[in-house]
Amino acid sequence: MISIFPSLLNGAVITLKLLASSMFFGLLIGLLFAILRINKNPIINKFAYGYSYFFRGTPLLVQLYLIYYGLANIEFLRNSFLWVIIREPYWCAIIAFSLNTGAYTSEILRSAFQTIKEGYIEAAQSLGVTKKITFYKIQIPIAIKQSLPAYGNEIILMLKGTSLASVITIMDLMGEARKVNVLTFKPFEAFITAGIIYLFLTFIIHNIVKYLEKKYGFQT
């Protein structure tokens, strides 16, 4: 039990790295698509809706396989500079996870944008604040604050999602647990220890989000 702990912790570091980078890119993608979603132009609007529909309607595993196995199939991409990125399973995992969490984040932010009270925007308008500044200084900060609880759930869902990286040969926490299981034939030790580490991570993330919510949360 103790002997497998170090290798699992190494895996946990990779899991956290995957999580952090996909949450970072996912937030950017989510913000972009949330802004596209509330755009009045029907084509832009439909495009953003299609994006989020696709990534929320298909399993993460399909997306991961599409990017890891599928993209390598395109001759054009194999010859371009992008090949350096998409031949690495690690980067493929980050691309898939970012696109996936980006879709969910865009939905969370969109609903936050749409539930902002009209009064704030009207107040800004009557003060003579320009539309652009209203958007960047009022709408975006409020939307981010309002969506903190839902975003916290999304981080935890993504933490669980990163375990899929193990099926494309990345040695994250799940990958290490699988290796231990294969080497020692002790499935319970390997997977339950990994489960405890995952629970611990979930617990920490949950509490950080709770703390942030208390500190920056938006009381209406």
Added chain:
Amino acid sequence: MELLSFGDTGWGDELFFATLMTIAVSIGAMAIGFLFALIFTPLKLSKNKTLNIIGNCYTTIIRGVPELLVIYLLFFGGTGAAMYVASIFGYDGYIEINAFITGALAIGIISGAYSTEVFRGAILSIDKGQFEASKVLGLKKNIQFYKVILPQMLRLSIPNLSNVWQITLKDTSLISVTGLVEIMRQSYIAAGSTRDPLFFYSVAAVLYLILTFLSMKIINKLEVRYNKGF
């Protein structure tokens, strides 16, 4: 397109049956999930501290660990446990548990945790007066539950259960790692033997989209039906 034809030359029929398998596993998992929810929702709502903790442990642990972990634990651990039990009775051969059963059970345990939360929320949001009124009318305890609380609970939980169903449907793709031939596994096989992963995984994505789209339509109909009186 000929890759998708039915018969010996194409993968159409294989993918069709794989889709049926996905639907079957999802429905099985959802049903098992309901069983778990029926056991654990009362525990979570109970006033007894110990029962309460048991209920909370179930939902917290299952929702806090990756789905893949539960599947691996049941798949690798389940065989070991079954063989251990069999060895006590003097049987030393290899036992293989059916992949369908392990898969449905694993996903069922996961979806059960979500269903438990949904039912708990639904019962808590039923008006207090309903409980009191049914008590005042002198209805028996089980009739109170079946005739007054349950119908309202179902109505309130349909929107959230539709989310649980979507999650369950997508989670079944993870069972492919254990070798059960559902959409994901079949596309993996097809992609491997035709060397065209892009095409087959796109087909898999489209199949999942069709399934989620159709189930949304059906659930919306149900919602309208159950909301008739309101």
